[in-house]
Amino acid sequence: MKEEELKQIFLAEAQDSFEQLNRLFTQLEKNHADREATEAIFRIIHTLKGNAAAMGFEDVASVGHLLEDIFSEIRKGNIALTSMVFNDLFKAIDKLGEMIEGVKVNKKVPYKGMRAKLKVILRNLKGEIEFEATQGGESSEKKDKELDQSLQQKLEGELTESQKEALASEHPVPLGVPLADEFSDDEDKKSKITFSDFVQVPVAKLDTLLNLVGELAIEKDRIIAQGASLGATNEYTRLYRITSDLQYSVMGVRLVQVGALFHKFHRIVRDVASIENKKVNLDLQGTEIEIDRNVLQIISDSMIHLVRNAVSHGIEGPEERKRNGKKEQGSIQLKATSDKEYVIIEVIDDGNGIDADKIRKKVVEKRLATPEAIASLSDDDVVKFIFEPGFSSVDNVTSVSGRGVGMDVVKKAVDAVGGKINIKTVLGQGTTFSLSLPSSMAVKSALLFIINNTEYAIPLSFTEAVISVKKSSIHKVGGGLVTTHLDDTITVMFLRDIFDCHTSDELQNPQLLHRSFDQIEDPEAKINIVVVSVDNKMIGFVVDRLLQQKEIIEKPLGKPVENARFISGATILGNGNVCLVLDANDISEFLFKPTFATV
Amino acid sequence: MNVEEPSNASPSREERIAEAVDMAKVTIDDEQEKKSNIIVFRLGEEEYGLRIDQIKEVVITPRITKIPLTPSYVRGVANIRGNILAIIDLEDKFSLNNTINETSGYTLVVESHEFNMAILVKDVPNTLSVADADIDYTPAVVTEMHGEQDYINGIIKIEDRLIILIDIFKIITKDDLKTVLGSKI
Numbered sequence: 001m002k003e004e005e006l007k008q009i010f011l012a013e014a015q016d017s018f019e020q021l022n023r024l025f026t027q028l029e030k031n032h033a034d035r036e037a038t039e040a041i042f043r044i045i046h047t048l049k050g051n052a053a054a055m056g057f058e059d060v061a062s063v064g065h066l067l068e069d070i071f072s073e074i075r076k077g078n079i080a081l082t083s084m085v086f087n088d089l090f091k092a093i094d095k096l097g098e099m100i101e102g103v104k105v106n107k108k109v110p111y112k113g114m115r116a117k118l119k120v121i122l123r124n125l126k127g128e129i130e131f132e133a134t135q136g137g138e139s140s141e142k143k144d145k146e147l148d149q150s151l152q153q154k155l156e157g158e159l160t161e162s163q164k165e166a167l168a169s170e171h172p173v174p175l176g177v178p179l180a181d182e183f184s185d186d187e188d189k190k191s192k193i194t195f196s197d198f199v200q201v202p203v204a205k206l207d208t209l210l211n212l213v214g215e216l217a218i219e220k221d222r223i224i225a226q227g228a229s230l231g232a233t234n235e236y237t238r239l240y241r242i243t244s245d246l247q248y249s250v251m252g253v254r255l256v257q258v259g260a261l262f263h264k265f266h267r268i269v270r271d272v273a274s275i276e277n278k279k280v281n282l283d284l285q286g287t288e289i290e291i292d293r294n295v296l297q298i299i300s301d302s303m304i305h306l307v308r309n310a311v312s313h314g315i316e317g318p319e320e321r322k323r324n325g326k327k328e329q330g331s332i333q334l335k336a337t338s339d340k341e342y343v344i345i346e347v348i349d350d351g352n353g354i355d356a357d358k359i360r361k362k363v364v365e366k367r368l369a370t371p372e373a374i375a376s377l378s379d380d381d382v383v384k385f386i387f388e389p390g391f392s393s394v395d396n397v398t399s400v401s402g403r404g405v406g407m408d409v410v411k412k413a414v415d416a417v418g419g420k421i422n423i424k425t426v427l428g429q430g431t432t433f434s435l436s437l438p439s440s441m442a443v444k445s446a447l448l449f450i451i452n453n454t455e456y457a458i459p460l461s462f463t464e465a466v467i468s469v470k471k472s473s474i475h476k477v478g479g480g481l482v483t484t485h486l487d488d489t490i491t492v493m494f495l496r497d498i499f500d501c502h503t504s505d506e507l508q509n510p511q512l513l514h515r516s517f518d519q520i521e522d523p524e525a526k527i528n529i530v531v532v533s534v535d536n537k538m539i540g541f542v543v544d545r546l547l548q549q550k551e552i553i554e555k556p557l558g559k560p561v562e563n564a565r566f567i568s569g570a571t572i573l574g575n576g577n578v579c580l581v582l583d584a585n586d587i588s589e590f591l592f593k594p595t596f597a598t599v
Numbered sequence: 600m601n602v603e604e605p606s607n608a609s610p611s612r613e614e615r616i617a618e619a620v621d622m623a624k625v626t627i628d629d630e631q632e633k634k635s636n637i638i639v640f641r642l643g644e645e646e647y648g649l650r651i652d653q654i655k656e657v658v659i660t661p662r663i664t665k666i667p668l669t670p671s672y673v674r675g676v677a678n679i680r681g682n683i684l685a686i687i688d689l690e691d692k693f694s695l696n697n698t699i700n701e702t703s704g705y706t707l708v709v710e711s712h713e714f715n716m717a718i719l720v721k722d723v724p725n726t727l728s729v730a731d732a733d734i735d736y737t738p739a740v741v742t743e744m745h746g747e748q749d750y751i752n753g754i755i756k757i758e759d760r761l762i763i764l765i766d767i768f769k770i771i772t773k774d775d776l777k778t779v780l781g782s783k784i
Contacts, residue, residue, distance in 0.1 A: 211681075215681040218681075452665075454664055454665060455664075498667065498668075499665075499667040499668075500667075501667065501668055502668065502669075502670075502671060503668070504668065507668070555683055557666075557676065557683065557685075557715075558683070558684075558685070558714065558715030558716075559685075559713055559714045559715060559716075559771075560673075560685055560714055560716060560771050561666055561669060561673060561676065561685045564666045564667070564668065564669060565667065565668045566667055566668070567666060567667070570664075570676060570683050572678045572681065572683065576661070576662070576678055577662050577664060577678065578662075578664040578675075578676045578677055578678050578683055579664065580664060580666065580676075
């Protein structure tokens with residue numbers, strides 16, 4: 001992340017902390033025994049100090065550090081607050097605010113006097129109660145010195161000679177004596193109120209906003225469609241532009257950088273690697289790529305799973321790596337790239353890869369497929385079995401991976417946001433998982449079509465082609481239907497057949513998928529097929545009539561129909577009708593599930 | 600309770616809706632007397648009632664989109680004020696004679712954060728203010744009905760009318776809906 005951006009985030013947080021401190025101090029002044037306020041102040045100052053030190057803002061960190069010391073003692077009950085102290089504490093807080101403001105405009109605020117004053121307060125407060133004041137003071141001063149040193153190290157090289165001199169000249173200030181220039185204009189500064197340039201907004205509010213914009217977009221479509229029939233299209237161009245600008249702005253507000261998630265993996269990789277006694281280097285790329293916050297949240301667990309797997313199962317131990325002529329240190333790369341409406345996140349390891357033959361054995365053991373069937377599949381197809389529910393290729397369950405959360409859960413999460421997951425593996429060289437995720441959940445392009453006088457939509461991310469074939473070129477094979485598309489044999493199904501069913505039992509009828517096909521008598525009849533690709537399988541959905549391609553806003557179905565089969569959600573069309581969005585994954589699962597295939 | 604009135608409705612409907620609104624207002628005023636406001640509607644040949652706080656509004660039934668593989672009493676989903684609601688046909692659910700016409704009837708939108716649903720009814724429902732004394736919570740009568748007792752709250756008897764007071768959430772949380780819909784993992 002860029003330095004400037006970090007600074008902005010720090011400032012936003014610091015200003016927020018500053019305001020909270022002001023509120024809490026006022027609260028504490030009214031009631032000196034308010035433990036909650038004391039705790040909160042301690043916590044806030046601690047965070048502020050930590051952030052400031054990490055950013056190298058030594059002034060904020062140093063004053064923060066002293067305040068923290070004071071409150072640490074108050075918290076422990078070692079010192080009690082008096083009204084007199086409060087004036088000084090408020091001044092210290094004001095100073096802190098001033099310094100934060102100073103960071104913003106890159107202006108140094110003198111602070112050593114305040115620091116000295118706080119030290120005196122600390123000493124006096126303690127002295128009033130106990131006589132071991134020196135001891136406490138020393139430890140605090142020792143810490144203070146350490147802090148100063150570390151900060152000094154950070155700053156070394158950055159400061160010009162004149163600045164160093166200025167700093168040095170500030171040192172010999174007698175304790176407890178305020179510097180004239182520091183305190184003279186206090187009154188002016190107090191009356192100045194600063195506002196952060198950032199606003200924190202709960203995600204729920206953004207969701208509401210997005211829903212409203214979605215409805216507006218639907219209304220817009222409706223009005224424009226009406227206008228078009230009256231021949232007044234030009235009137236609406238402005239409306240069209242403003243609403244779509246608004247829509248994209250709201251979507252933009254929800255975007256966060258993938259770095260927000262990626263950076264958490266430094267720690268995760270380190271921890272897992274140390275448990276497994278492996279050496280792993282994590283490399284992050286494309287952290288500035290932006291993606292919808294909710295998408296990132298939904299797939300975050302899956303990402304953790306993938307990365308943990310990569311460390312514990314992908315990367316080999318150091319000895320094994322040496323034996324195989326690799327560097328001792330394994331490498332995991334998290335890479336984000338942007339591709340139109342999609343963000344592609346890749347988890348790349350240079351470990352041992354996945355052994356297709358091991359998977360074959362496992363698949364047969366777990367009875368996920370017959371030995372004949374699995375033998376006929378290519379290695380690439382075999383590897384995809386790791387996404388099947390109930391499949392876990394590891395022989396030993398470790399504390400890191402294999403706690404019942406399988407790759408099927410990862411796939412489910414990716415499916416849930418309308419994404420796709422792919423796996424490339426080369427035995428001995430490594431594995432790449434690539435997740436193709438929609439950058440925004442709100443709007444997706446979809447193809448609309450009609451079955452039984454009802455509109456349905458399927459996301460364009462699934463569709464490969466739209467073809468029209470004669471009835472005679474569709475053939476019955478087993479319980480299903482097939483046709484040829486670009487020299488490939490693809491499964492064809494009349495969506496009408498499964499949509500007409502009322503119960504799950506009807507779905508098991510072996511003749512089900514032939515029903516509509518048999519009703520068509522003319523062998524020359526044209527049949528419209530939408531070819532979709534799910535998990536690299538091609539399926540042709542037969543539809544009654546194709547409508548158009550359209551941007552839709554998909555909403556999940558609520559209770560009580562939230563689990564409706566074959567449907568992932570619904571959208572409202574310009575004419576006010578509800579249009580169901582097909583869940584191509586679920587239909588594919590139904591078609592290729594062993595229960596049905598064996599009938 | 601709001602009553603929506605689309606522009607294409609006939610004046611007689613408007614009047615009836617206005618009447619219903621007025622009644623609702625009047626009955627709310629009377630609340631001090633320990634009375635319950637009940638929305639009363641006809642299903643088959645019987646009168647059914649729902650407590651007013653379970654209903655958000657009454658609208659003219661919008662176009663319904665069928666959902667595959669749902670029980671027949673789930674007629675589908677419809678767009679009501681930008682929300683996608685499941686439309687429930689209680690006549691089908693209670694195996695009563697079908698009197699509701701999907702294209703000319705009304706829909707009661709259920710007030711709930713959890714459920715997005717609405718109930719089909721034939722006419723604009725009436726609002727009735729019922730004294731608690733008139734509600735007969737008689738489990739002895741209702742337990743004899745096959746497993747339906749848990750969503751029947753009681754029986755309201757006023758003059759010679761008999762109104763079955765039901766709890767809409769108990770109907771929907773019953774397991775039968777879940778098992779059919781939950782076939783997807």
